[in-house]
Amino acid sequence: MDEVKWEITWRHGRLGILSNGGKLVDVEFYSSTGRAVKPFYEAAWLKETPPPAEPLLADLRGEFSCLPFGGTYELGEIAPAWRWTDADVAAAGIDRVDSVGESDILLHGYCAAAPWTLLRRSDTEIEIGVNYPESSPIEKVIRVIKVDPDAARIFVEMTVFARRKCRQPVGFHPMFSLMGPAGSFTLRAEGFKFAVTHPASPAPGISALAKGVVFSALDRAPLKDGGVLNLTSLPLINDTEEIVQIAGCPGKVELEDENCKVVYQLKWNPRWLPSALIWISNRGRRTAPWNGRNVCIGIEPVAALFDLGCVASLADNPISRKNIDTHVSFEPGNARDFSYELSARFT
Secondary structure, three states, X not given: OOOOEEEEEEOOEEEEEEOEOOOEEEEEEEOOOOOEEOOEOEXXXXXXXXXXXXXXXXOOEOEOEEOOOOOOOOHHHOOHHHXXXXXXXXXXXXXXXXXXXXXHHOOOOHHHOOEOEEEEEOOOEEEEEEEOOOOOXXXXXXXXXXXXXXXXXXXXXXXXXXXXXXXXXXXXXXXXXXXXXXXXXXXXXXOOOEEEEOXXXXXXXXXXXXXXXXXXXXXXXXEOOOOEEOOOEEOOOOOEEEEEEEEOOOOEEEEEEOOOOEEEEEEEOOOOOOEEEXXXXXXXXXXXXXXXXXXXXXXXXXXXXXXXXXXXXXXXXXXXXXXXXOOEEEEOOEOEEEEEEEEEEEO
């Protein structure tokens, strides 16, 4: 199936929606004086050949929906306190057939790289959908992308329909460009209950943070060799790859770009997505196609245990023990809605 792009242009910006993965791409916001800014990241290898074999990596850009959120890790990579056992899986009542279909082991789920279909469109709104394979307990996902005619603001809604009762981690995956000198972006995330460093190393031998450590402020993330790292001043000076989860979020994170004189605000309903993953890619991944050149930040509203996938997110874990949901329950006849909004404030 050839890729299709649907577009909206309005007084305060423009955007595109790709049939491949239903991605939100090519977003521009316009100031009252006509100044244009582009918030989203595009991978450096998009026009290189041959493309990466992993479909999601081959077209990594913008924002997309994830169901189930995450992928797979080897248990040996994960800090002991965060590992799960067969007993944990049994205690959680995880039915590997009903909860995890064959398509659901793909990185960030079937919808993240599958072909989507246009369902409806207008001057300010586009609705697309994707049907999941029969092996999945998820029947289909609908995405609606709307613009605010009177502001530099976009609304994204995701509705999930289940064919069988199941539980899965879910989230959105917006990725922002960090093109600029070290420290020229400021990340602001306040009011969360706690933060946790990733229990595995996103880039083994390169990632600097301690594994699976709870901390309280993003400007004092604990390093594995002692000391702290300020994750609010970006890009970072040293090459690294880091992921932290901020749990119990109020549903608002801001990213200020001092180069372009703009503040991007991401807002969502934390009832169903009570955490956010902060993925900081700072030239730390050296293997292809990354090749030590990737600089971006993912600010990803989720109900998940990091990006560790279905079984880890459904089993008892150190985040769920603190009464923060790491998955969502779905059942036939009860569609579940998720949403966020992205806006630009010019300074």
